[in-house]
Amino acid sequence: MRGLLQQIVVLALGNVSTTVVEVKRRAVGGVIASLFFLTAYVALVMALAFFVASEAGPIAASLVVAGAAMAAALVVLAVVAVLNRQTERRMLERQAAMAARGPDPVTGRLIAELPVMMRHSPIVTTIMVGSLVYVLARSRGFGRGPRG
Template identity: 80%
Template structure:
């Protein structure tokens, strides 16, 4: 039993190190790219201000740049609100569909026993549930395949 448990843990945690390295690399790259994008944005805003200042004066330039920034911010807020609303509607539809489905008797029995198992031995129960989910995802082809 102990050997099988060790193998399951090894299989489940095998890609943690490579995933951590990938996340670290992507984070550093994202920070550097963000700095360059911010530099380009500031240069664009300054160029717009200089252009409008040459045409209409410094006060008008400041007002035009502020108005453009406010308009862009309002557009972004509107788009985010619409996307959040769509996501909320999809989540409610998904919850309604899941509530309409009747689970099979085995799953219903396991779900009713799970709180008692968690109180009795939370670590073993967590490992068991994680192993069960891992086996199900591998057997049904969900997720990524094994790395080569």
């Protein structure tokens, strides 16, 4: 049992340092990329406003830019709503499939042994259960999407 516990702890905590580095790197990269995208967006809106102002005047330019921004916002909201609905449907299908399958034998045995283990060593058991939940969540695809 101790060997299994050590393997679970190594699996659960082995990638923590690399995950922290990845999260920091993605956060910094996302902030920098967002600044460049925001700069490009502002330049695009200004160019559109200048073009329409030279053709139809400043008031019409303002109305065209505002209308285009409103239409783009509505399209983005519609796409996000559709994607959220699809994700929710997939999650419900996955939950139904897991409920139909039932628990695997290893998990069933561990749950059966849990009260005895808690009486002998509650701290180690708590760490083991937390690690097991973490490993199962990572292996079945809960939480984050696939890496890549």
